[in-house]
Amino acid sequence: MNILKEICDRRLADIEKLGFSYGHQIPEERNRPVVPFLAKAGTILEVKRASPSKGNIAPDLNPAATAEDYIKAGTSAISVLTEENYFKGTLEDLMSVAETVHKNGDKVAVLRKDFLLEPEEIRIAYKCGADAVLLIARILDKEKLLEMAQTAFELGLSVLLELRDEEAVEKAFDVLTLAVKMKSTDKVVLGINARDLKTFTIDMLIPLRIKQMIEAKFQSVPKEARPDRIRVISESGVLNPQAAVLTANLGFNGILIGEAVAKDPENADKYVKAFVDNAEKADRSQNNIRNFWGKIAAKLNRIDKSEYRPMVKICGITNEEDGICAAENGADILGFIMEEKFARHADIEKIPAIREAVLEACAKNGSTDLPLMVGVITMPESPEAQKAYELFDKGVLDAIQLHGCRGDIAAGYEAMRLGKEEQLAELDSKLTNGSVRILADSYVEGIDGGTGVCINPLLAEKIAAKTRLWLAGGINPANAAEIVQRFKPELIDVSSGLEISPGKKDHSKIKALFSEIRKVSITR
Numbered sequence: 001m002n003i004l005k006e007i008c009d010r011r012l013a014d015i016e017k018l019g020f021s022y023g024h025q026i027p028e029e030r031n032r033p034v035v036p037f038l039a040k041a042g043t044i045l046e047v048k049r050a051s052p053s054k055g056n057i058a059p060d061l062n063p064a065a066t067a068e069d070y071i072k073a074g075t076s077a078i079s080v081l082t083e084e085n086y087f088k089g090t091l092e093d094l095m096s097v098a099e100t101v102h103k104n105g106d107k108v109a110v111l112r113k114d115f116l117l118e119p120e121e122i123r124i125a126y127k128c129g130a131d132a133v134l135l136i137a138r139i140l141d142k143e144k145l146l147e148m149a150q151t152a153f154e155l156g157l158s159v160l161l162e163l164r165d166e167e168a169v170e171k172a173f174d175v176l177t178l179a180v181k182m183k184s185t186d187k188v189v190l191g192i193n194a195r196d197l198k199t200f201t202i203d204m205l206i207p208l209r210i211k212q213m214i215e216a217k218f219q220s221v222p223k224e225a226r227p228d229r230i231r232v233i234s235e236s237g238v239l240n241p242q243a244a245v246l247t248a249n250l251g252f253n254g255i256l257i258g259e260a261v262a263k264d265p266e267n268a269d270k271y272v273k274a275f276v277d278n279a280e281k282a283d284r285s286q287n288n289i290r291n292f293w294g295k296i297a298a299k300l301n302r303i304d305k306s307e308y309r310p311m312v313k314i315c316g317i318t319n320e321e322d323g324i325c326a327a328e329n330g331a332d333i334l335g336f337i338m339e340e341k342f343a344r345h346a347d348i349e350k351i352p353a354i355r356e357a358v359l360e361a362c363a364k365n366g367s368t369d370l371p372l373m374v375g376v377i378t379m380p381e382s383p384e385a386q387k388a389y390e391l392f393d394k395g396v397l398d399a400i401q402l403h404g405c406r407g408d409i410a411a412g413y414e415a416m417r418l419g420k421e422e423q424l425a426e427l428d429s430k431l432t433n434g435s436v437r438i439l440a441d442s443y444v445e446g447i448d449g450g451t452g453v454c455i456n457p458l459l460a461e462k463i464a465a466k467t468r469l470w471l472a473g474g475i476n477p478a479n480a481a482e483i484v485q486r487f488k489p490e491l492i493d494v495s496s497g498l499e500i501s502p503g504k505k506d507h508s509k510i511k512a513l514f515s516e517i518r519k520v521s522i523t524r
Helices: 004-020 063-073 091-103 119-127 144-155 167-183 205-218 241-250 259-263 266-278 284-305 319-329 348-364 382-394 421-432 457-465 480-487 506-516
Strands: 044-049 077-081 109-113 131-138 160-161 186-194 232-235 254-257 310-317 333-338 373-375 399-403 411-419 438-442 470-472 489-496 500-502
Touching: 044 063, 044 259, 044 266, 063 077, 063 091, 063 266, 091 109, 091 457, 109 160, 119 131, 119 144, 131 144, 131 373, 144 160, 144 167, 160 167, 160 421, 167 205, 186 506, 205 232, 205 284, 241 254, 241 266, 254 266, 259 266, 284 310, 284 373, 310 506, 319 333, 319 348, 319 506, 333 348, 348 373, 348 382, 373 382, 382 399, 399 438, 411 421, 421 438, 421 457, 421 489, 438 489, 457 480, 480 489, 480 506
Parallel strands: 044 077, 044 254, 077 109, 109 131, 131 160, 160 186, 186 232, 232 254, 310 333, 310 489, 333 373, 373 399, 399 411, 411 438, 438 470, 470 489
Antiparallel strands: none
């Protein structure tokens, strides 16, 4: 927040000295039509010279030439940074890009991205050729934000409303409510930053969680007062085409890509193709993975409203009784080990019946927070793994866990067996490639899983500094409270620590596990 205050303070001083035009010659009239902003899922590629965190990114950037590259790449919109002190952009950049877009047929929308503080800055953006303006909820109070949004709507401009946390949800609700009244709901896009500006870590679930919070607020108002849909883009975290693919699979309406394409505009088409191709696909598997992460986001929102606890995955489920006991005690995920080489593997033919029995028991108890079902594989090419993917495609399994192996994460997430600090480089690579979550399991030579050994505590702390911690290995009722208190994991994965024998759970241990977790008191 300090850097934001510093930027805004300098901005106010510049406006007082130079006026809202910052000394630039502004056209008297706009010379191009207003282009709809993200009418369908697409990319926003950024004209960006520098940033406070990265310093110079593309100091010799040519706005017009870069815009030409972005248009050829097929982007839906171009974002132009016009902040002069920290990002080294100008209104001249905005006018240059708008002119280039106009010469190319006005098929691409232009966004003015800046730390706008007054309605007059929106009017100037309009004259300079912008089709949309960025409004940052964090730096504008409610009254000023609504005044600026109204100005944009009256001019026919769209608003990209940038949010980051739950505090901004009320402001987003107010802007969307205003848009409904002004029949401008097609002119609001929520841009939710996946980057934590305090730690600079990326969390791709934050945009999903914020979107769900806003949708939940609208459930309490009459239908005619709700927007037809709430469009959300994810900002930050896309540094390569693989990450763009995963962002598309999560169901976002768009992504804003800055540094990666500003440094290499000639390869922007790879990012556009990766996102657009996957956003347009409607195959069953992608719908399933969107549902999975959406349900995880919903679980996290419910947990955050109450006293903190981690999500709990009970793995090694082989029968209906154990699955029902785990679900009734509060398990968020049930794990089925698919491959027959493991002692606690599930009979694949019985998994549909186990799922049905668990969900039926939850329905009888009136539970609406249903457990998700995950298939665990270690050999993606094995016959059992192929059957797991078939169950995923049918919706019997909600996701696939790739345990200690490489594979396509479009159907789930990876689990890494970590024992050495040198392995953190591989973890970083997976996060850069768009992994939403990575389950950290303990490494024991010669054992693929179910080690019963806890991960090195110092290693766990370093992982937690990089990403939300999903933790497996050696967790049981005796140590669960201590582990939760120390590491504050988002999820714990428990298997052998709850067994009478491999594949058979001790129901008293399941109950004891949740009892111990509930004793932990943590302020998030």
